[in-house]
Amino acid sequence: MIELKSLTKRYGSFTAVDAIDLTVPKGELFGFLGPNGAGKTTTLRMIAGILRPSGGTVKIGDVDVSENPMAAKAILGYIPDRPFIYEKLTGAEFLRFVAGLYSQSGKDVEHRGRELLALFDLEEWRDELVESYSHGMRQKLIISSAFIHKPDVIVVDEPMVGLDPKAARILKDLFREYTRRGHTIMMSTHTLEVAETMCDRIGIIQGGKIRALGTMDELRSSSASGTEGLEQIFLKLTGENAAREFVDVLDA
Amino acid sequence: MNGPTFVHLLWPKWQSMRSRAVKTQTGATGRFALLGVLGLAFWGIIFAILYRLLVYFRGISEIGPLLAGKLLGLILISFFGMLLLSNVISSLSTFFLAKDLDLVVAGPVDWLRFYAAKLVETCAHSSWMVILMAVPLFTAYGVVYHGGPMFVFVVVSTFIPFLIVPTVIGSAITLILVNVFPARRTKDILSVIAVLSAGGVILLFRLMRPEQLARPEGFRSLIEFISVLKTPTSPYLPSEWVQTAVMSWLGDEPDALPLYLLWSTAAAFIVIGALIHRALYAKGFTKAQESGDRWVRQSIFSGIFSKLLSPLGLVRRELVMKEVRLFFRDTTQWSQLILLAVLVVVYIFNIKFLPMRGEGVTFFVANLIPFLNLVLAGFVLASIAARFIFPGVSLEGRTMWLLRSSPLSMRDLLWSKFWVGTIPLMFFALALVFTTGVLMKVTDFIMIVSVGTITMMTFAIAGLAVGFGTLFPRFDTENAAQIPTSFGGLLFMMSSIVLIGAVITLEARPVFSYLASKSFGTMRDPMEMWIGFGAAALLCITATIVPIRIAKKRLEALEL
Numbered sequence: 001m002i003e004l005k006s007l008t009k010r011y012g013s014f015t016a017v018d019a020i021d022l023t024v025p026k027g028e029l030f031g032f033l034g035p036n037g038a039g040k041t042t043t044l045r046m047i048a049g050i051l052r053p054s055g056g057t058v059k060i061g062d063v064d065v066s067e068n069p070m071a072a073k074a075i076l077g078y079i080p081d082r083p084f085i086y087e088k089l090t091g092a093e094f095l096r097f098v099a100g101l102y103s104q105s106g107k108d109v110e111h112r113g114r115e116l117l118a119l120f121d122l123e124e125w126r127d128e129l130v131e132s133y134s135h136g137m138r139q140k141l142i143i144s145s146a147f148i149h150k151p152d153v154i155v156v157d158e159p160m161v162g163l164d165p166k167a168a169r170i171l172k173d174l175f176r177e178y179t180r181r182g183h184t185i186m187m188s189t190h191t192l193e194v195a196e197t198m199c200d201r202i203g204i205i206q207g208g209k210i211r212a213l214g215t216m217d218e219l220r221s222s223s224a225s226g227t228e229g230l231e232q233i234f235l236k237l238t239g240e241n242a243a244r245e246f247v248d249v250l251d252a
Numbered sequence: 253m254n255g256p257t258f259v260h261l262l263w264p265k266w267q268s269m270r271s272r273a274v275k276t277q278t279g280a281t282g283r284f285a286l287l288g289v290l291g292l293a294f295w296g297i298i299f300a301i302l303y304r305l306l307v308y309f310r311g312i313s314e315i316g317p318l319l320a321g322k323l324l325g326l327i328l329i330s331f332f333g334m335l336l337l338s339n340v341i342s343s344l345s346t347f348f349l350a351k352d353l354d355l356v357v358a359g360p361v362d363w364l365r366f367y368a369a370k371l372v373e374t375c376a377h378s379s380w381m382v383i384l385m386a387v388p389l390f391t392a393y394g395v396v397y398h399g400g401p402m403f404v405f406v407v408v409s410t411f412i413p414f415l416i417v418p419t420v421i422g423s424a425i426t427l428i429l430v431n432v433f434p435a436r437r438t439k440d441i442l443s444v445i446a447v448l449s450a451g452g453v454i455l456l457f458r459l460m461r462p463e464q465l466a467r468p469e470g471f472r473s474l475i476e477f478i479s480v481l482k483t484p485t486s487p488y489l490p491s492e493w494v495q496t497a498v499m500s501w502l503g504d505e506p507d508a509l510p511l512y513l514l515w516s517t518a519a520a521f522i523v524i525g526a527l528i529h530r531a532l533y534a535k536g537f538t539k540a541q542e543s544g545d546r547w548v549r550q551s552i553f554s555g556i557f558s559k560l561l562s563p564l565g566l567v568r569r570e571l572v573m574k575e576v577r578l579f580f581r582d583t584t585q586w587s588q589l590i591l592l593a594v595l596v597v598v599y600i601f602n603i604k605f606l607p608m609r610g611e612g613v614t615f616f617v618a619n620l621i622p623f624l625n626l627v628l629a630g631f632v633l634a635s636i637a638a639r640f641i642f643p644g645v646s647l648e649g650r651t652m653w654l655l656r657s658s659p660l661s662m663r664d665l666l667w668s669k670f671w672v673g674t675i676p677l678m679f680f681a682l683a684l685v686f687t688t689g690v691l692m693k694v695t696d697f698i699m700i701v702s703v704g705t706i707t708m709m710t711f712a713i714a715g716l717a718v719g720f721g722t723l724f725p726r727f728d729t730e731n732a733a734q735i736p737t738s739f740g741g742l743l744f745m746m747s748s749i750v751l752i753g754a755v756i757t758l759e760a761r762p763v764f765s766y767l768a769s770k771s772f773g774t775m776r777d778p779m780e781m782w783i784g785f786g787a788a789a790l791l792c793i794t795a796t797i798v799p800i801r802i803a804k805k806r807l808e809a810l811e812l
Contacts, residue, residue: 048657051811078657084650088581089574099572101658145654186450216752 001026001153002216004049006056007207016042018208024186024201029179033201033230035238039208040198041081047122047141047186048078060153074102077146079156081188082242083138087131088182094130095148097149102149108205109148116144119158119174120167136162143171147178154178156187160194172198198228255360261369264352272555283739290742295388302392310396320393321499327389328491328578331382332418337449338378341424341442346374347423347533347686348430348540355536367529371522375419386411390498396501406501410494410511413518418488420518420525427528430536437724440583447587451594482777492512495610512566567660571668579640588639597682599632603688616771623763626685627756630709633681634748641673641717643735643743645807649727662807666718666800681706697766699783701759709755709786712795713748719799751795758788 002024009017017039024030032042034040045051047058049072050063058065063072085094093113095113097104107159117123120140139162146154175185189195195202202219204212212219216230223233305323309316347353347370386407394403426442432443486492493510494528500507557576559571577583603625637724648655655665685706689699724740735741762784769776 035347045653048653050653054810070661073659076657078653079639080653084653086574086578086651088578093574093577097570097574098658100566101655101660103659105570106564159490224640 001028002063002155002186003059004043004047004056005059007043007053007058008055009039009046009051009063010054015208019044020205020208020210022203022213024184026184027179027185028200029175030184031196031202032186032193033195034188034193034205035116035236037147038205038238040205042159043205044078044155044186047155048198050071050074050078075152077151077154078202079142079154079159080144081157081161083135083142083162086140088129090127092116092126095145097130098145099148103158104149112148112150112210113144116147117141119170119238120144134162136164136167136250139163140167147174151183153184153186156185158189159187160189160191166192168190168194181252183190186213192234201235202230204237206232212237221233254364255365258365258368261356261361261365262372265373267559274713274719284746287739287742290713291384296382298385298525299392302389303396306392306396317499317503317573320397321495324389324393324498325486325492325495328414328494329486329489331386331446332414332489333673335379335382335415335418336422337446338381339374339419340425341427341446342376342378343370343419343423344430344442345371347379347426348537357760363533364526364529367526367533371419371423371525375415377421378419379415381774382415383411387703393498393502399502403501406498406518410497410514412512414494415491416518417514417521419522424457424525424528427532427536431532443586443588444582446577447591449580451591459791466671468471474491490517506632568664568668571665572661572672575668585640590637595632598683602690603691613770616767618692619695619767622689622692622698622702622765623759624756625688625692626705626709627752629681629684629688630713630752631749632684633677633706633710633713633754634745636677636680636715637673637717637748638736638741641677641714642721642741643726644669644673645722645803646726646735649725650796652682652727652810656812666803666807670718670772673717674710677714678707678710681710695770697762703757704785706757708792709752712751712755712792715745715796715799716747716751719803722803723799727812748774751791754791755788757793758784760784 004020007017007022008015009022015139032040042051046053047060047065049058049069053186058072058210060072062077063075072228074087086097091098092113095116096105099109099113115125116122117126121142122144123135124134125137127132127135132142133141138161143159146156147196159171161169171236175187179185179200180227186198187195196216201213201215203210204219212222212233214222219230219233219237220228223236306320309320310321311717312319342604366533390403390407393399393760394407398405429441429526487491490513493513497510497514502511554573558573561572648665682703685702689702694702719734720740720743722736724743726735726740729735765774765776765780766775
């Protein structure tokens with residue numbers, strides 16, 4: 001459903017994403033991990049059609065994002081890591097506006113909007129301006145907006161940031177049910193426990209290149225980690241366990 | 253533990269300002285050079301006008317220095333008003349809404365140092381423009397009245413306390429207001445008050461018809477006139493003290509009392525301000541985190557409006573609805589309309605009093621003036637477009653992720669911005685030109701030319717505004733009011749002026765021929781009409797479409 005071929009993004013002499021090849025099939029929940037600055041957000045923004053690749057291609061379904069952006073975007077929902085929304089619209093108006101961008105309106109959209117807001121406990125806030133929402137509430141609203149037009153593919157950057165435990169649980173269940181129905185989700189996250197328990201496959205990116213790719217079992221075997229959890233595998237693969245001794249740092 | 257020093261608290265601001273100044277961007281040098289030239293030209297013009305005026309005053313014995321002093325007093329009192337207002341607005345941001353406050357307030361920062369640092373920041377934010385205007389003002393006074401090198405020190409030592417006093421008063425007013433209302437609501441109230449007071453001052457000034465005050469027969473005798481000039485306008489205001497200190501130095505009778513008054517008042521105000529700050533800031537800061545009731549009920553108008561827009565199609569309708577909602581819910585945006593209404597009243601008022609009939613005013617002149625009126629109307633339109641249409645794309649900045657990741661074409665986005673701005677602008681332009689035309693009793697020909705030209709110019713100006721607004725976006729700004737005064741805004745205004753000039757020049761020939769044929773019975777060449785009006789129309793169509801096309805390409809290639 002998502003197909004990346006030699007996907008590259010360069011900023012001057014710096015290569016943020018370096019010739020990535022990746023396929024996320026229909027119905028899969030794919031976890032995209034990596035240290036800060038590894039190229040996760042850049043990759044997701046290229047998939048969402050916000051950034052133009054310096055090289056390579058992105059396909060959503062069978063549609064090339066660069067060649068036919070309208071058709072590709074019509075089947076995609078994007079949830080960014082920073083929840084910037086129009087401050088002077090209400091929650092309900094925002095959802096209506098987003099549905100409108102995907103040429104959807106009417107009773108179905110209104111009904112779906114109500115259901116989504118109720119799911120995230122935002123029903124009471126639906127007629128209140130977004131400027132009075134907390135960070136977590138904005139995040140919930142943006143997540144709702146990504147589902148309002150029933151996309152085939154959802155690309156989501158750090159969905160758990162700012163969510164309360166209940167909302168985080170709801171989101172996990174929602175993602176699971178969504179992929180069970182044949183839709184595809186590609187999610188970047190730093191919450192390794194979430195990735196470990198939820199994702200069908202995981203990709204670890206570092207320095208713009210994919211360092212490891214596969215199911216949890218495949219990752220364990222490729223990193224010779226026995227029965228270790230994702231945290232250990234992640235640290236082993238990204239070299240983060242070569243960190244300084246705490247004692248040295250704290251005594252410095 | 254004493255915590256961070258006052259200088260340490262200001263260091264990030266200073267550092268950010270420095271990095272902005274040295275940031276090397278493509279074309280940055282060119283921009284700075286252009287701004288520098290424009291700034292110098294602005295200084296030069298102010299200096300030249302004041303120099304001529306002061307030289308003239310100096311030549312009048314007895315009342316010359318009095319007039320010069322009065323003029324300085326008037327300018328300084330307007331400075332004081334401007335400073336007070338801008339300090340009230342600035343201190344709301346610096347003390348209550350700035351992003352760094354959470355960090356600083358949470359740190360072990362001494363309250364007095366915090367107050368002093370924020371006071372300096374507020375003062376710098378709200379005073380730089382007045383300082384820039386004061387440079388050519390005092391230079392002119394110093395040059396004409398031979399102030400000597402020491403005059404610089406006199407001016408600086410009087411001007412510093414003059415800037416401090418309104419800063420302390422302004423921030424104290426804000427502090428009290430925030431303790432009463434939530435900060436975001438206070439911002440709304442303040443923007444309306446600011447605009448209303450600006451509008452009120454303009455209207456009052458115009459209704460007073462100051463040109464009549466220049467008539468000498470208004471005063472019974474010269475002595476009465478002199479006594480009026482000698483009376484201090486506002487003896488308890490710092491502006492008067494600055495004026496007395498400066499004029500006494502220039503009159504070779506230096507007076508230290510005003511200087512003493514200025515510094516002691518500033519010092520006393522800082523102490524009082526600090527005490528108020530200590531008593532009220534913590535409570536005010538807590539209250540500033542509230543946003544008040546922000547419930548929005550779906551109005552019946554929203555439904556009707558939505559139905560009216562349905563022929564546009566769903567995507568465009570939603571875009572237009574969003575634009576309209578955002579505009580009317582943002583007080584800082586719509587409150588500008590009040591100022592606009594006042595300016596229009598003043599404009600029409602001036603037209604009404606133009607001597608368009610009577611001796612010496614021929615048919616030719618009576619119709620030529622309304623034609624030239626189009627230049628002024630065009631300029632008004634360009635200013636409105638700079639304020640309302642130009643910032644459109646910049647204001648999308650942080651939400652561009654949504655528009656770019658959705659199947660919305662950038663063409664639709666730009667054209668929706670164009671139409672949302674153009675339609676109200678068109679109504680306004682037509683009303684303005686039609687009303688002034690009726691007031692000036694123009695012929696049908698001039699009325700048709702005026703209405704046609706202003707229609708075309710509205711499209712072109714709106715097209716340029718959307719185009720330049722996209723080519724020079726300010727995605728990082730939080731204050732929409734700063735966008736029109738950016739470099740791109742300046743370029744837009746210049747291009748609009750060139751466009752208006754070009755359209756009027758192209759149409760001048762056929763209009764002149766028509767009026768000449770009516771007045772003097774000369775022959776008219778129909779070809780000349782076609783070429784003149786055709787070229788003007790072509791220019792306007794090009795200025796409408798080309799900038800939006802370029803903007804579309806730019807927006808599609810933009811990496812956020």
